[in-house]
Amino acid sequence: MPEKRVVPVISSLTDLESKLSGYLNTDTPLALLLDYDGTLVALADNPGSTILTANMKSLLNRLAAHPQIFLAIISGRGLRNVQSCLAIQGITYAGNHGLEIESGDGTRHDYELPVEIQKHYTAIVRELTEKLQRNGAWVEDKKLSLTYHYRDTPPALVEELKNAARHIIESHGFRANQAHMAVEAKPPVNWNKGEAALLILKNQFGINWTQKIKVIFAGDDTTDEDAMRLLQGSGISFRVSADPDLETYADFRLARQSVVEDLLTWINNVYTN
Numbered sequence: 001m002p003e004k005r006v007v008p009v010i011s012s013l014t015d016l017e018s019k020l021s022g023y024l025n026t027d028t029p030l031a032l033l034l035d036y037d038g039t040l041v042a043l044a045d046n047p048g049s050t051i052l053t054a055n056m057k058s059l060l061n062r063l064a065a066h067p068q069i070f071l072a073i074i075s076g077r078g079l080r081n082v083q084s085c086l087a088i089q090g091i092t093y094a095g096n097h098g099l100e101i102e103s104g105d106g107t108r109h110d111y112e113l114p115v116e117i118q119k120h121y122t123a124i125v126r127e128l129t130e131k132l133q134r135n136g137a138w139v140e141d142k143k144l145s146l147t148y149h150y151r152d153t154p155p156a157l158v159e160e161l162k163n164a165a166r167h168i169i170e171s172h173g174f175r176a177n178q179a180h181m182a183v184e185a186k187p188p189v190n191w192n193k194g195e196a197a198l199l200i201l202k203n204q205f206g207i208n209w210t211q212k213i214k215v216i217f218a219g220d221d222t223t224d225e226d227a228m229r230l231l232q233g234s235g236i237s238f239r240v241s242a243d244p245d246l247e248t249y250a251d252f253r254l255a256r257q258s259v260v261e262d263l264l265t266w267i268n269n270v271y272t273n
């Protein structure tokens with residue numbers, strides 16, 4: 001059973017070139033799996049205000065177009081939402097922490113939530129909205145999972161609202177995950193970003209994908225740890241965090257979100273030089 005631990009940090013392109021020298025080569029295909037918020041874009045005040053920089057967009061488009069690179073985005077956002085944020089055609093997207101997946105050719109995989117769980121979801125949205133959508137906090141209803149945001153809540157009220165939200169979520173049997181200035185409510189099913197990543201890789205490369213490809217995953221949040229855990233030993237994963245004491249299932253820590261640009265630049269350099 002893998003365990004979380006403090007891992008080496010990467011702070012620059014030079015670091016990547018030295019610490020991962022030889023991991024990638026032009027003869028071996030690469031599956032590049034990436035989270036969105038806090039990874040491809042800096043966190044913003046509101047989910048509608050994230051900015052994908054021109055250089056990141058250009059790097060992602062170049063990587064997506066490379067014949068040896070398979071690109072998938074695995075996000076906590078709703079599927080259509082994250083697709084519209086990136087607007088890159090022909091790649092695979094997973095939304096709602098992997099509950100809904102659409103590949104580049106339009107093939108879908110939708111995790112069927114049992115009716116009982118769907119009823120609880122509706123009840124959580126109603127209860128959170130009625131009781132706790134106040135003092136700047138709000139409910140992002142993504143139809144399969146939700147995010148309770150409290151970024152604009154006065155600090156003195158945060159603990160109270162957060163605890164009350166967790167209580168409502170858990171009283172309906174849902175999982176409450178701490179996220180960035182938010183609590184994510186996820187259905188109690190054995191499906192997460194890690195399971196979604198494995199399914200995407202199997203569908204794209206077959207059951208023996210570990211023998212055919214290199215895999216890189218990057219994410220910044222607690223929900224990304226599921227992918228880091230399940231990919232341990234079969235790929236290399238990176239957790240974006242400024243915390244030197246952070247314990248993670250990833251292989252490396254990226255010191256800040258801007259180092260993701262270095263990661264994409266490094267991959268682009270390997271495959272295009």
Ligand SMILES: O=P(O)(O)OC[C@H]1O[C@H](O[C@H]2O[C@H](CO)[C@@H](O)[C@H](O)[C@H]2O)[C@H](O)[C@@H](O)[C@@H]1O
Pocket residue numbers: 035036037038039042043044045046047048050074075076077078140147149151179180181182184221223
């Ligand atoms: O899995 P991700 O792609 O990282 O999505 C995780 C959640 O991201 C969004 O919330 C977070 O980012 C917002 C914009 O930067 C920020 O305002 C908020 O405080 C963060 O929690 C998104 O709104 C959620 O739906 C995603 O689950």
